[in-house]
Amino acid sequence: MHKRTLLAGAAALAALTALPLPALAQDKPPLKIVVGFPPGGSADLLARLLAEGLKNDFASVIVENKPGAGGRIALGHVKRAAPDGHTVIVLPSGPMVLFPHVYKKLDYDAVTDFTPISLLAHFQFSVVAGPASGVKSVADMLVKAKAAPGKSTYGTPGSGTLPHFMGVMFGQKAGAELTHVPFQGGGPANTALLGGHIDYKFDVVTETAELHRAGKVRIIGVTGPQRDPQVPEVPTLKEQGVDMVATAWFAMYGPAGLKPEVRDMISSAVAKAVRNPALRNRLIEQGYEPVGSTPAELATAQATDLQRWEGPIKATGVQLD
Structure with missing residues (x-):
């Protein structure tokens, strides 16, 4: 091969490798999913399952835990992130529909x-009843709670979280006075429950399903309209005479100012991942009812629940600094 041909070929190769990635193939941006709770909890589990399902649509997908303040620390981080589509948050609905009614001051606006x-x-x-409680049913729990008002304690992932208000609502519906003990996530609350430092725990079923199956704790009731597939032997609260049905949702948000085309690209990738049979089945096994909605559908769900929770929260009289 002539020297001139070799030089020309080398120059062409150098020019080709110097081209930006989109000129060679479709650009795949990196994605960081922020979770406001410690590793091992329900939000963390969902985020990591989702990250696995998104790995083919992004250059990389990592999950970063920023626990504390019921998810508010993570929300502050995402609020300050550049609106370039590289940083999103996966969180339960509480911080977006409860916190605006609960906290006197929030360092974010859930809508804007x-x-x-x-x-x-x-x-x-x-x-969930801990091993030290000796409780095997909701009826047992209520007998003990009513015999010594305020002495029965329940743990949650944090003050102002959905489980906190599930406990408040349960106490009101059942006519029992319970004392709330907040933790920085479901994992620490589990540790306290196992150690006998608290009597009960209110949380997502996923958080304690394995401990329940291992006989280390006992799930005595679920809050949905029907039994949970993870623990089908456990009756609903309605079945046990407590007139309470309550569910919630997990969602993904980005910082304000995300361009519509970037938002829609991520949303489409998420919907595709959630509807994939393999991921969908894993989510169902963990007690989730998979959705994978459009941005507009999430905005509507948020607006509806923001209005729905205002009255019940005000009725509890709970307000936090």
């Missing part, structure tokens, strides 16, 4: 500071 991307899944909650 974030871009709705996708409603991921619906889920229900559980009432």
Whole structure:
């Protein structure tokens, strides 16, 4: 091969490798999914399952835990992130529909500071009795609670979270006075429950299903309209005479100012991942009802629940600093 041909070929190769990635193939951006709770909890589990389902649509997908303040620390981080589509948050509905009614001051606006991307899944909650409680049913729990008002304690992932208000609502519906003990996530609450430091726990079913099956704790009731497939032997609260049905959702948001085309690209990738049979079945096994919505559908769900929770929260009289 002539020297001139070799030089020309080398120059062409150099020019080709110097081209930006989109000129060679479709650009795949990196994606960071922020979770406001510690590793091992329901939000973390959902985010990691979703990250696995999104890995072919992005250059990389990582999950970053920023626990604390019931998810508010993570929300503040995402609020300040550049609106370039590289940073999103996966969170339960509480911070977006409860916190605006609960906290006197929030360092974010749930409607204007974030871009709705996708409603991921619906889920229900559980009432869990620790080994030290000796309780085997909701009836047992209520007998003990009513015999010593305020002495029965229940843990949650944090003050102002959905499980916190599930406990408040349960107490009101059942006519029992319970004392709330907040933790920084479901994992620490589980540790306290196992150690006998709290009597009960209100949380997503996923958080304690394995411990229940291992006989280390006992899920005594679920809050949905029907039994949870993870623990089908556990009756609903309605079945046990407590007139309470409550569910919630997980969703993905980005910072405000996300361009519509970037928002829609991420939303489409999420919907595709959630509807994939393999991921969908894993989500169902974990007690989630998969959705994978459009941004508009998430915005509507948020607006509806923001209005729905205002009255019940005000009725509890609970307000936090």
